[in-house]
Amino acid sequence: MIIKTKQAILASEITDPLIFKERRKIIKAMMATLVAGTGIASSLADTDNSIWSGLPKGEFSNDSLMPTPAEIVKNYTNYYEFTFNKKDATKLAQSLPTDPWSVEISGEVETPGNYYLEDILRQQTLQEYIYRFRCVEAWSMVVPWVGFSLGSLLKKAKPLSTANFVKFTSVYRPEVMPNQLNKKMLDWPYVEGLRMDEAMHPLTILAVGMYGDTMPKQNGAPLRLVVPWKYGFKNIKAIVKIELLKRPPTTTWNKFAPLEYGFYANINPAVAHPRWSQSSERQLGSGLFTPRRETEIFNGYGEQVASLYNNMDLRHFF
Amino acid sequence: MLSRLNTLWSWVIIAGLLPLLWLIINTAFDNLGGNPIQALHIRLGDWSLRFLYLTLAITPLQKVTQWRGMADYRQMLGLYAFFYATLHLLVYLLVDHGLMWRVIGIDIVESSYIWFGILAYSIVFGLALTSSKWAKKRMGKNWKKFHRFIYIAAIAAIIHYFWQLKGNLAEPLFYSLIIFLLLGFRVLVWLKNRKFSQLMIPGSQKVLLAAEKKAVVSSKSNKLNVK
Numbered sequence: 001m002i003i004k005t006k007q008a009i010l011a012s013e014i015t016d017p018l019i020f021k022e023r024r025k026i027i028k029a030m031m032a033t034l035v036a037g038t039g040i041a042s043s044l045a046d047t048d049n050s051i052w053s054g055l056p057k058g059e060f061s062n063d064s065l066m067p068t069p070a071e072i073v074k075n076y077t078n079y080y081e082f083t084f085n086k087k088d089a090t091k092l093a094q095s096l097p098t099d100p101w102s103v104e105i106s107g108e109v110e111t112p113g114n115y116y117l118e119d120i121l122r123q124q125t126l127q128e129y130i131y132r133f134r135c136v137e138a139w140s141m142v143v144p145w146v147g148f149s150l151g152s153l154l155k156k157a158k159p160l161s162t163a164n165f166v167k168f169t170s171v172y173r174p175e176v177m178p179n180q181l182n183k184k185m186l187d188w189p190y191v192e193g194l195r196m197d198e199a200m201h202p203l204t205i206l207a208v209g210m211y212g213d214t215m216p217k218q219n220g221a222p223l224r225l226v227v228p229w230k231y232g233f234k235n236i237k238a239i240v241k242i243e244l245l246k247r248p249p250t251t252t253w254n255k256f257a258p259l260e261y262g263f264y265a266n267i268n269p270a271v272a273h274p275r276w277s278q279s280s281e282r283q284l285g286s287g288l289f290t291p292r293r294e295t296e297i298f299n300g301y302g303e304q305v306a307s308l309y310n311n312m313d314l315r316h317f318f
Numbered sequence: 319m320l321s322r323l324n325t326l327w328s329w330v331i332i333a334g335l336l337p338l339l340w341l342i343i344n345t346a347f348d349n350l351g352g353n354p355i356q357a358l359h360i361r362l363g364d365w366s367l368r369f370l371y372l373t374l375a376i377t378p379l380q381k382v383t384q385w386r387g388m389a390d391y392r393q394m395l396g397l398y399a400f401f402y403a404t405l406h407l408l409v410y411l412l413v414d415h416g417l418m419w420r421v422i423g424i425d426i427v428e429s430s431y432i433w434f435g436i437l438a439y440s441i442v443f444g445l446a447l448t449s450s451k452w453a454k455k456r457m458g459k460n461w462k463k464f465h466r467f468i469y470i471a472a473i474a475a476i477i478h479y480f481w482q483l484k485g486n487l488a489e490p491l492f493y494s495l496i497i498f499l500l501l502g503f504r505v506l507v508w509l510k511n512r513k514f515s516q517l518m519i520p521g522s523q524k525v526l527l528a529a530e531k532k533a534v535v536s537s538k539s540n541k542l543n544v545k
Contacts, residue, residue, distance in 0.1 A: 139353055185485065272428035275431055276428070277425045277427075278428075279421065280425065284352050285352075288345070288355060288413060289416075291415055291417075291418055292414060292415055292421060294421060
């Protein structure tokens with residue numbers, strides 16, 4: 001298997017870092033004045049509107065990528081628990097209660113437990129990760145996530161040597177999630193999984209925010225997985241349970257259509273979905289006169305992750 | 319009568335252009351959501367499908383309402399189906415792919431849903447080319463045979479729609495139901511005509527058989543009448 005990763009990023013895709021930094025400063029300043037300016041806003045600041053400014057950058061954060069406009073990212077989400085419509089999810093997801101939130105960490109670990117999210121966050125260093133995000137539907141965006149390394153969280157629970165896989169489970173709240181209530185399409189709750197080495201990889205993060213702010217509910221608040229070299233559906237939202245397992249878990253989309261959505265779901269232009277090509281992608285926010293972008297193997301993260309799949313037939317393990 | 323017809327004609331022409339106008343306005347005001355090119359692409363495809371269905375709805379409507387005047391508009395509706403399908407294709411080639419032929423080539427080879435789109439478009443293209451009165455005269459009997467390919471185009475178009483979806487199937491199911499009704503109507507008419515023609519065929523056995531059947535049917539209906 002020949003893996004080419006050295007595709008140069010087009011000059012047009014790169015924002016002048018000076019402009020980029022300046023713009024971020026302006027946005028931050030605006031948000032800061034908004035928050036500080038009114039009494040109501042500042043009272044909200046300690047709960048919902050807190051802003052993470054000047055966070056250190058994650059190891060593989062790519063600062064030369066220009067983030068997709070936040071408004072697009074916030075209004076174009078697949079959140080099938082609520083709706084099949086990407087725009088309607090924005091409004092519907094607001095009914096999900098996310099505070100307080102606890103996460104169970106269990107399975108093949110020395111110290112299983114149930115933890116409040118704020119307790120988890122107290123032990124982790126938040127960083128900003130500017131990553132590409134590529135959906136299996138052949139659209140993509142660039143998102144500046146705020147989060148922490150999944151590996152560092154798992155290490156705290158002391159995985160046993162028998163832990164080979166990680167299973168993630170989303171929240172089950174049929175009273176606010178219409179498609180869970182009506183048992184529509186997928187088996188709920190949503191489940192995803194990673195191999196242990198994928199989960200421990202420094203690229204893999206759990207995100208609690210984006211664009212320097214807390215995570216919008218429609219984007220997976222309060223805690224979601226981000227695995228930038230895998231298709232979007234692997235990046236499970238609103239996580240309530242993380243289990244370490246000996247055997248691979250059955251994951252939602254794979255169970256729904258095993259021939260179409262594999263367990264690995266690594267982004268690969270050479271392996272088409274059975275019904276459509278994965279060779280190119282539409283970058284959201286790129287304007288009406290920008291053609292599609294050619295998809296890169298492992299979404300451009302081949303240098304970091306290709307070695308995880310040495311000697312594996314990626315057509316078979318798609 | 320003639321003036322009324324002419325105003326109706328102009329209404330049909332204007333009505334057919336309204337979706338395009340609406341799309342242009344939405345594009346200009348950036349009202350197409352987070353993925354405007356896909357939205358534009360999908361909406362043009364939707365309108366092509368809708369016009370194709372309207373074209374197919376003329377014959378059943380005529381049969382049901384006994385109003386013969388509608389056939390005159392069938393050509394116009396069919397041409398609009400072709401018009402929106404062409405825009406759909408141009409958005410794919412020009413706007414989405416910027417005429418990057420290598421990428422387009424890979425995309426077509428690997429995406430089976432596109433094959434059905436190409437089939438549907440090729441048919442509609444051929445029908446549009448031969449839609450004029452002049453072509454109709456020249457082709458004679460073959461014209462009607464050729465234009466029956468519209469049924470295949472309609473089925474291919476709905477497969478093209480279905481085959482690229484990941485999630486919700488409500489909308490294509492709705493369109494499938496319509497195509498099922500429109501084509502089902504024709505099957506019923508065809509079956510009915512076939513029965514009649516069987517009755518007409520001279521040939522001892524067939525006539526006998528048909529006569530027997532008829533007798534059964536009439537005796538049944540007599541019974542029903544008695545009840």
